[in-house]
Structures are given as structure tokens and as C-alpha cells.
Amino acid sequence: MKVYIARIKKILPPSYDLDYISEKIYPKELAGEKITKLVKKFAKNMHIKQKPTAIDLDSIPEIKLKRKEDHPKEWGKKIVKELSEKIGIENIGFLSVAYNVTYNKDFLPNLTSQIVMETGLKTDIPPEELAYYGCAAGVISLKNAAEFCKKFNKAAISFTFDQCSNIASFIYDPKNPMFKEAIKSNLLFSDGGVGILLIPESMKSKFDHPLIELIEFKIDHVPGNTIRMENGVFVLENSLKDEIPPIVSEKVIKPILSEKDIPLSDIKEWALHQGGPAILEEFKKPEILGLSEEQLSTSYEMFNIYGNMSAPSCLLVLDKYFSNKENKSGTKGMIVGFGAGYYMASALYKWE
Template identity: 90%
Template structure:
């Protein structure tokens, strides 16, 4: 049985210019002019134009959610409502929720259960909650939703989000060994989510626009620690951009292409996790993948608009491709996510 992506929806908090965010997190009245200038320099070098954040920038150094509607349960309810409008909530039998960081404090019953109860979803199997699977979490969630659709011949929802601002680390002492790491993570990571409606082939006729067929998945785990939490600070070691792309290529991209007898040039859409420009550049190297500037262009664009959103990042790139409803019949694409752990995953798809 074929399974399709029928609809994608985004949920985002307010977005701000990154230079403005740096000034709010590192105001000279609190940190001194030298640190403020350093933060602004970091912001300029990140090539992020705007960044969505759920944090109340006027409450810093206290970390708190600015708007009630940006609580992840409210995001989940919104996603379920929007994705069920066309096919009816009674035809959706599974919900998978994936994330790494959340503002949800009332974690029993879990977030997935809370969303089910407050939306009226009648699931055929228990709702799923995947936490701390890094930036591959969204693809793992997608695979589980696809497996459900095939087994039960019903629709499923995959909702992937992250609220990285909830682990903002306000370190103002330059002598602290994690000082610069804190600046980098505070400015790099953003908040938002992506909801995806998966349908079995039997429901395809309900949609009158091109759909994406999900063909194959690869999920792997290679122990690695260049991405980690250390004393409450998100640490990204400089060598991760050299270490991770070759692993991703060898473990979850090339195996699918080889098994399907597909060349890299045959993949026209690359929904890559946009961890940052320097990381994306590594995928251009012939020994990694040899991707072209054009193949990476959408990932670059989404990074400049959203920053690094962690788990839903690659799905934001996918949404950009999906929003272009031109006739792309037969066009192939890949969704690729990778992050802490290292958990890495990919999905091969084709437009029908």
C-alpha cells in the first residue's frame, strides 16, 4: 500500500531580527558594552535574518513563555484541527509527537495524550511521544505514521516541534568556559513546529493536488558527543561539521540510493536539516555527497529565515517544496535529519 503526504502545516511564534534578539539577551546595561558587541558580532556571522522565538524577551534573564498560544499543547491542537479539516477527524487513527525541548511542564499524562483528549481524536493505537531523538526525530515520527497507515488503512498525523529557547543559558561571565557556547546556542536555535498529514492510497482521491509518496526510510544511530548538553548549556563542538556529514551520507543516504539504483543527480529536492551554512557546505564535497548549490539552496534559504529549529528543521525545508504545487510528477526528493546522539535518518519520496 502506498502512503502519501497530503498536507503540511507550520506553527510559529513571533519572529524577530537576530540583531534585535542579541541586544535583548545581552543588553549593555546588564552585560557591558564589550559583551553586547560580541553578541552582535556572533549574530552577524550566523547569516540568520529572522528567528522565531517563544521566549519573553523582556523577561530575560528569566526564561518564560511569552504567549499562552505558544504552549506546545496549543500548537498540537491547532495542527490536529488544520490537518483534519479535509478528511474528518474520525478518519485519523494515530498521532505521533516528536521534540527535544518543550515548555510543557505538566508531562503526565504525556503531551500526545493531552492533545488527543482535547481534540477528540479517536486513535486506533496509543498516541506516541518521541523525546530527545535529536534532529532526526521528525523523520522517525514520519516512519511510524507511515507504518500505521499501511497496517490500518487510515490517516495519521506526525507533529514535530522544538522550543529551544526554553534552554537559553544566560552566561555573562567571559571567564566561564561555556560563555561563547551559550552565546552561540542562544542565537542559533529557534522555536516552531511542523504538522504532517499522512494518508493511505485509499484516501488519495480526496485531494485534488499533487501529493508526495513516501517510498523508503533509513534510520541509524552512531554514538557521538560533539552535540550535547553540558551543565545546562547546549554545546556544538567545532569539529561536528566535519564529523557528521560523512556519517549521514554513508549510513542513511547512499544506502537508499544504492538499493533503489538511483544517482545523487536524480534527487532534485533535498530537504536537509539546515544546521547552519558551514555544515551544509560539507555536503558539497565530492567525498561526502557532491551536492550542488542549487540542490542546497532551499535549505540555505530556510536557515536564513528560521535559524536552526532542531527536530522540525528538515520538515520546514520539505514544507517549502510542498507549498510549490506545480506539476512535479516523478520528481524525487530526500528528507534528511541528523543530530545529538548521533541519531540520523532519511526518507526517500516521489511526487505523483
Template identity: 30%
Template sequence: ITDVLEDDPDRVLARFLSFGRSIAAAAARRALAEAGVQPVEIAGLIVNTCTGYLCPGLSSYIAEDLGLRASIRVHDLMGMGCGAAIPNLEAAAGMLARSGEGPVLSIAVEICSATMFPSHEPELIVSNCIFGDGAAAAVLDLAPDTGNHGLARMIDFASGIFPHYRDDLRYRTQGGRLRNYLNKRVPVIGAQTSAEVASRLLARHRLSRNDIGWWAIHPGGTTVLAQAAKELGLSDDAMRFSNSVFENHGNMSSPSVLFVLRGILDGGTPRRGQKGMLVSFGAGFSAFAALIEFT
């Protein structure tokens, strides 16, 4: 508890680096093992985080810890908040498409406890209660002609930026530390912007919401999930994996939506050819969606 409540900015940042580095590498090793990929085979690395600033970014430390080769392509995505795992996946898909060389390792990692900011203000009480630390990783590659086709195929992405809501959800720097600002309107704003982006993606592919067999909605909180279900017209059953992640892990910011996808893969048994939708939102105000097909 004393460690989490540390208020010295230098020590807080050191804590972010120490724990961010370790849990990101652990998540990456699990993903690599499941994919049957050795670290030296990785051609690209994309890391996103918003809960601490480093230069060089976490990618430098993670590449060292995993033993990745020096010639890999590297991107660090910063400041995109809870929604960042989806643009991370899009960047990884773009890297594959441009270079034709894979695999690419995608990592979302947040040490939300490094942004703990004790206060009696209602939004900070909520923020301190619901956010947790977490990391998730995925290995993306070009689809092979034969053999293992992985767990899912990335079909397309969509995003939206809504600056008029910027001050409703953001980090501010106060006394050298990150202070979260979380307006009570966020559940409604998040649900509406996410639904707008998801609907645009569906329309682009001439799909309806009924064509989506599995939904991975960012588990930002119980009210967030209730509003998202209402806006998207989703049943309790469709939301069960998102609710489960929040109940068991809290809101881990960007890795959360990938935890939901993992839950679907492990507990939902999606059939080959079924479509899924990943939906998240975050600071900016921004919203993201990814259309996938299970393989």
C-alpha cells in the first residue's frame, strides 16, 4: 500500500518502469509460446501505454528483456488511453502489410497504480477504486497458405476522435504526477462514440450487429458496460466476458479489451468463420473498433 501511495514523481516513474517492463515481458512470453514463435523470429514490436512517460519508451527495455534482434521495426504509442490496444493492432497489421515481413508483437501495458492520486474528489475516488495494472500481448503475422492460421483474422478497423469531449476523460500533470480526470458523463459519451465507430465499421462491410457473434467491449466499469450494452443493443449474455474481466481485474486501461478477447477464446468457443468485434474508447476523446473473424 505504501508503495502504491508513493508521491515522489521520480520514484513513481521508477515503479512504472520496473513493473511495466516485467509484466509486459511476461505477457509477451506467453503470447510467443502460444503462437509457437521464438523471440529472434519477431520482425516488429509495437508497445502502447499511457500511465508513464519514458524516453526511450518501454519498447527498448522489452526488446532487451525478450532478446529481440536489433533489426526489428519498433513503435511506441503514447497518450491514447484506454482505447489504445486497438490502434496498436491496426499499426501492427499496417506494418505487416507494408513490409511483408512478420511476425509482429503487439503489447498493451498499463501500470495504473502509478497514477494513484489520493483525494476526496469524487472522480478520483472512483478512478482509484476501479483501475488496476495489466498487460496483454498478441502475435500478428501474414496468413500462411497452409498450416496454422492462428486464432483470428484481422479484417478491418475504424476510429473516431471527438475533441469536444477531451476534458471529460484525461490525465493532467499535477506536481509532476499524472492525475486522472473522469467526468460522470464518461459512460454515456463512451457508449455513444463507441457505437458510432462500430456502426461505421459494420456499414463499411455491409454487416448488421446481428452478424457479429462475439463482442469484446472495453470493461471501463459497470455503468460503462451497461451504457454500451444499451447503445449497441447487446444482451447480458453478449456482455458476459466484458463484465467478467471487470469483476476479476478491474479496468486495466488499454489491455482490458484483449483480456475480454482472451476470455471469449477460452470460454466462448467461437466457431471458425464467426465474426467478432473489439470496441474500446479512451482519452482524446477517442473510440476504436476492430472487426475480426475467428479461424
């Protein structure tokens, strides 16, 4: 049985200019004029225009959610409501929620259960909550939802979000060994989510726009520690750009193409995790993947607009492709997520 992506819905808190965010996180009265200037220089070199953030910038150094509607439960409820409008909530039998960082503090019952109870969703199998699978979480969640569709001939929702502002680290002492790491993570990571409605082939006639058929998934794990939390600070070692892309290529991209006997040149859309320009540049190297500037352009664009959104990042790129409703029948693409752990996952798809 074929499984399709029928709808994609992104959800974002307010976005702010990165220069403005740097001023709010590192105000002169707390950090001093010298550090404020240094942070602005960091921000300029990030190549991020706007950053969605759920944090109350006026409460720094206290970390708190600015708007009640940006609580992840409210996001989840909105995703379920909007994605079920076309087919009816009674035809959705599974919900998968994935994230790494959340503002949800009432974790029992878990966030997914809370969303199910408050939306009236009746699931055929227990809903799942995938936490701390790094930036591969969204693809893993998508795989589980697709498997449900095949087995039960019903629709499913995969909702992936991250609220990285909840682990902001306000370090104002340059002598602190975590000082620069804190600046980098505070400016790089953003907040947002992506909900995806998956349907079995039997529901295809309910939609009059082009759909994406999910063909194959590949998930792998190679232990690695260049991405980690250390003493409450998010650490990204400089070596990760050299270490992770070759592993991702060899473990979850090349194998799936080989198994399906599909040449690399046949993949026209690359929904590749936009961890940052340095990471994306590595995928251009012939020995890694040899992708062109054009093939990576959408990942670059999403990074420039939103920064690194962690788990939903690659799905944000997919949403950009999905929003283009031109006839792309037969066009193939890949969704690729990778990050801390190192967890990595890919999905091969084709436009109907």
C-alpha cells in the first residue's frame, strides 16, 4: 500500500531581526558595551536574517515563554485541528510527536497524551512521543506514522517541533570557558514546528493537489559527541562539520539510492537539515555527495530565514518544496535529518 504526504503545516512564534535579538540577550547594562559589540559581530557572521523565538526577550536573563499560544501543547492542538479538517479527525488513527527542547513542564501525562485528550483524537495504537533524537527526530517520527498508515489503512499525523530558546545560556564573563559556545547557540537555534498529514492510498481522492509518495526510509546511529549539552550549555564542536556529513552520506543517503537503483542525479529535491552553511558546504564535496549550489539552495534559504530549528529543520525545507504546487509529477527527492547522538535518518520520496 502506498503512503502519501497530503498536507504540511508549519507553526512559528514571532520572528525578530538577529541584531535585535543579540541586543536583547546581551544588553549593555548586563554584558557591557564590549561584549554587546562582540555578539553583534557574531550575529552578522551567522547569515541569519530573522529568528523565530518563543522566549520573552524583555524578561532576560529569566527564561520564560512570551505567549501562551506558543506552548507546545497549543501548537500540537492547532496542528491536529488544521490537518484533520479535510478528512475528519475520526479518520486519523495515530499521532507521533518529536522534539528535543520544550517549554512543556507538566510532562505527566506526556505532551502527546495531553494533545490527544484535548483534541478528541481517537488513536488506534498508542500515540508516541520521541524526545532527544537530535535533528533526525522528525524523519523518525515520519517513518513511524507512514508504517501506521500502511498497516491500518488510516491517516496519521507527525508533529515535530523544537523550542531551543528554552535552553538559552546567558554567560557574560569572557573568561568562562563556555562563553563563546553560549553566544553561538543563543544566536543559531530557533523555535518552531512542522506538522505533516500522512494518508494511505485509499484516501488519495480526497485531495485535488499534488501529493508526495513516501517510498523508503533509512535510519542509523553512530555514537558521537561533537554535539552535546555540557553544564547546561549547548556545545557544537568545530570538528562536527568534518565528522558528520561523511557519516550521513555513507549511512543513510547512498545506501537507500543503491537499494532502489536510483542515480544521485535523479534526486532533484534535497530537504536537507540546514544545520548551517559550513555543514551544507561539506555536502558539495565529491567524496561526500557532490551536491550543487542549486540542489542545496532551499536548505540555505531556510537557514537564512529561520536559523537552525533543530528537529523540524529538514521538514521546514520540505514544506518549502511542498508549497510549490507546480506540476512536478515523477520528481524524486530526499528528506535528510541528522544531529546529536549521532542519530541520522533519510526518506526517499516521489511526487505523484
